[in-house]
Amino acid sequence: MFWKFDLHTTSHIDTLLEKEDVTLTEVMDEEDVLQECKAQNHKLVDFLVRPQYMEDLVTYITQEPSDDVEETIKYKYPNISCELLTSDVGQINDRLGEDERLLMKLYGFLQNESPLNPLLASFFSKVLSILIGRKPEQIVEFLRKREDFVDLMIKHIGTSAIMDLLLRMLTCVEPQQLRQDVLNWLNEEKVIQRLVDMVQPSQDEDRHSNASQSLCEIIRLSRDQMFQVQGCSEPDPLLATLEKQETVEQLLSNIFDKEKNDSAIVSVIQILLTLFETRRPAFEGHLEICPPGMSHPSFSVNQSILEAVRPRLKDFHQLLLEPPKKNIMKTTWGVLDPPVGNTRLNVVRLVASLLQTNTHIINMELINLNTLGVILDMYFKYIWNNFLHLQVEICTAMILAMPPAQSENLKINSDQDPVRESHLINNLFQKCQFIQRILDAWSSNEKAQAEGGRRQGYMGHLTRIANSIVHNSDKGPNGAQIQQLISELTEEDRERWETFISGQLADTNKRNTVDLAFSDYQMQQMTSNFIEQFGFNDEEFADQDDVVDIPFDRISDINFSLNTNESANIALFEACCKEKIQQFEDAGSDEEDIWDEKDVTFAPDAQRRPRSSGSTDSEESTDSEEEDVKRDPFDPNNASSDDRMEVDTGPLWTANFDDIPMDTGSSTAMGESAPASASAGWSSPNASPGKAMGFIIPPPSFPRPCVAMVSPISILRDEAAQPASSPGGKAGCSDAEESVTTETVTNGSMKETVSLTVDAKTETAIFKSSSPVVTQDSALLAVSFVFKLESQVQQTFKMPSR
Incomplete structure (x- = not known):
């Protein structure tokens, strides 16, 4: 695990703070000073709340850095100071919010001349905003004592950080009664009228935009607050002032009675569009909060607004005909003289909102x-x-x-x-x-x-x-x-x-309206065309769990004729395996994780779903048993020279099925087809004629009698197979160390002798062939022979399905 290496590095701040002459800048130079502060390191917090260091932190965020400071580190300490002061540590909030001298130093930033440094303004706004949220009573009381606060806020409204601070005062002050007091105070200070005065051609675009956005947010926040706070009898004074007819008339007078200014016109239209907003979903369940039939400003446009706008419709209509002068615009589609422009586009939006009122x-x-x-x-x-x-x-x-x-x-x-x-x-x-x-x-x-x-x-x-x-x-x-x-x-x-x-x-x-999704019929046609083109069988498009069996299905369909001794070995076999039966009866579970390391088990052929023959790497595919008969997979005329399986020269390749537990039960006949999945290996095609091909298959780990078998393949054999272990054609079972089963099979124009040697002493079964070259036919025969052996063992010991 990661933690056992103890890679956590010890902070140097504790060691640094033990120095008697440590400075604030040295502490701020530490890389983890912010993390330690937010983690409320007691030594660090006690150091920072000292009066001198608190004053230094406030100075960093309110005073312009010296011009001789290198540009790369010019705002390093102001930034770190802001982060320390806004780390939301109780001791720092208490010291800053309750010390009027520090608040006055912070407030002094607003008294600077315009324009304010936007970066320092963001630091100032962030610090004051967190104090408003954590110390609302103290901060509101302090600001109300400053007679020039609203004037300074309006003066610097062109700075976005100051606009954000004004909106924060409307949303973050709690409890509700204190917020209502703030609204009444700001309304008494005529903050709405002062913001309206900012939206006129004599002001710059930043003031137009920020004043307009402030008024729009006041409208939305006030309407939302009326839904969220139930049982509030007092109306929002700022919203009421904004919806007055004289306020809207003043807005329109600013843009029509003076020089036409595109920025001012667009800003005023934005305010009007916000006033015309109806049924605005502020949050989920907004509409359900208002009882049915209740008259609410958010559900209908105040008539005073429409009365103020109606006389000015001719002026808006004239803007569509004669918008503020715009330069010719060259585009990839031609020259626009004049272009539509932001003014005319917003006038059309205003007309759409007016039509929605249906007045x-x-x-x-x-x-x-x-x-x-x-x-x-x-x-x-x-x-x-x-x-x-x-x-x-x-x-x-x-x-x-x-x-x-x-x-x-x-x-x-x-x-x-x-x-x-x-x-x-x-x-x-x-x-x-x-x-x-x-x-x-x-x-x-x-x-x-x-x-x-x-x-x-x-x-x-x-x-x-x-x-x-x-x-x-x-x-x-x-x-x-x-x-x-x-x-x-x-x-x-x-x-x-x-x-x-x-x-x-x-x-x-x-x-x-064409449905782009494929219908079932289209999918069937596409699948049919694909199969016709590439010759695949339908079964090969089945679930992926079944696809692994496809290459072996042709082998599993081969008919085997098996002669075994079903009587001589039963008593001895049951005696040897009786003690092993019980522990395997409950083996296997359908819900086990297939990726867990566990013993491999094999399903009986009766549990396998019937499948048609097919192989994705075959040169032909069949869809019926009749076609399988016509195209014998072991017919040498049916296979091309490219289908011969060859392996590199090397040591004998063995298929090892070590430690496979098997459930035991009564003996049964071994005449069923084998499951078509196993691993096998072949010898080199360059081997000498006398060198054999072999498989080593260890038997189960518990002792059992030897079961020698004869497995003539009826559809391929040329002559009857005679087992080597018994002159009577029956496989004998004794304590002999080795029993051998041989079989002669016709392979095209030649005959091939295969043998299965079972060594009871070493608990291995070796499959050998006399063919010097491993062809595809002999390889398939070898695989089928091994699969048959597996099936016989499985049927005999009642193994659970794999």
């Missing part, structure tokens, strides 16, 4: 200005701006799917039933000629593609817009109105539309 006065103002027509013009002009295309699709989808506003006029139909119609849909289909523009754009795209051009970038969104029209005309709340407007089209346009939705649109939808 009658807002809808009518947009209709009168023809804002939807201008947006559609931009959609078809800027063919590669998918940000714009998405917003236009959202606008059209909401118009088609939203029910008419409550203030919409009622229309009496032919059945005298009052029907409320959407003015936005009428404007979209009649004045904007929505259907005609879709058909013209589709035809133009097909024409361009036919001439070798590229598909227009808006076609995907245009497809979804067309599908939205079809869907809402059938099932939407405005279905009757949409169908009526389509029927009022000219006959030519109506026929074009009907042809389009049944032809081009249907074909596009079919292509877009």
Whole structure:
């Protein structure tokens, strides 16, 4: 194990702190000073909380390093000081949070002139933030005594670390009553109005962005807090101030009554979009917390905001026509003069949010200005701006799917039933000629593609817009109105539309909805084609646990005719093995780990699943027993010269089955086929004619009588085999040291004599062949002979299946 080597190195800090003249910088130079501090090393913490060293640590993070310090180590000590002060050690927090002199030194960083050093500002914000979380009462009380705190925060709002500190005060102060006191205090200091004043053309972009982000986060945090804190009767004063009509009007006045500034306009729109957010899922279960039917600012837009925005819609509409000046943009697809720009894109987003409120006065103002027509013009002009295309699709989808506003006029139909119609849909289909523009754009795209051009970038969104029209005309709340407007089209346009939705649109939808997953039929066809091409058998695609048996299946299908002495040996065999039976009766378990080191056991052939013959490395595969008969695997005419198995010259290769425990039982006939798996070895093909091929197979470790066998293979033998151990053709069983079984087999045009010698003294069985060259046929015969021996032993001793 790793721990026994004791590789943990002893810290040098304890030894260093024992020096009388040790300095703070020497301690901070130690590599493990931070780890030891977080581990609350008592000597180190006691050293750091000394008044002089605490003051030095605060000085490092609040004062600019000297210019003559090398750049590589200029901020080394300020960084380490920040990490030590924010290591969340109780003694350090107590000393820093309760010592007003240290707090004043820390607070002095805010009194520096702008711009602040961003790195030191992050150190300062991090230290003060952890104090707000650990010592909220002391820190809030200290800051409230500083009359210029809010002024300094707004002054440095362009530094992101200061913005983060302001937001931290709104979220990390606990308990709830203290947080409410902080909100009231900041509201009294008019922090919202001061942030609004930062979003105007006279300020720089950093102030625009950070002030806007601060206001957006205040809105979201305040709304989330109202859901999370149950039973809170006091409203959030900052959110209430932001939602006032005069606050929104001041925001809009900053960007429209002065010089147009792209950064300021985008920042104000971001604030408005946050105010328009409804049903924002702040966390899981958000919607369930609010009781059904409850009126809540997060579920509806405050009417005062809409009242403030409505008079300024014409100014936003003008921004779509005349955005802030932008330089010509050259792209790979051409020159954009002018480009869409961030301003116009955010104005379209604002229009989409206004449409979502479904307010009658807002809808009518947009209709009168023809804002939807201008947006559609931009959609078809800027063919590669998918940000714009998405917003236009959202606008059209909401118009088609939203029910008419409550203030919409009622229309009496032919059945005298009052029907409320959407003015936005009428404007979209009649004045904007929505259907005609879709058909013209589709035809133009097909024409361009036919001439070798590229598909227009808006076609995907245009497809979804067309599908939205079809869907809402059938099932939407405005279905009757949409169908009526389509029927009022000219006959030519109506026929074009009907042809389009049944032809081009249907074909596009079919292509877009093709299931990319393969069906069962396709998988079967692919498998069939693969087998036809490569000649594999279906069984070779079975589970991997079965694949290992495939090369030996052909051998296992060989019919054996076995003659043995089934009577003379039974009594002696049972006498020798009776004492070994009980300990093996419960051997084997189906749930054992196959990778554990354990004894190998063999299954009887009756338990094997029938399989068709096949071999992945064979030159032919068969699917039936009939084909196996036609293509005899031992037929020399059936094997090519490349199929001959040869091994390098060397010592005898043996297959060793040492220490295989076997369950014993009553003797049975040994006439079943052997399992087709074993290991075997052959002699060199270059051996002399007199040298034999052999297998050494140790018998089980317990003493048993010798079982000599004769195994003539009926389908291959040329003449009857006569066992050498008995003149009567029966294998004898005695105490002789060695019994030999021989067999003559026809191998093509030659005959081959094989023999099995069982040596009871050494407990080995040796298989020999007189052939000087090991051919594939003789090798397969040898393997089958060994497998047969295994099967016989298994059947005799009732071994558990492997």
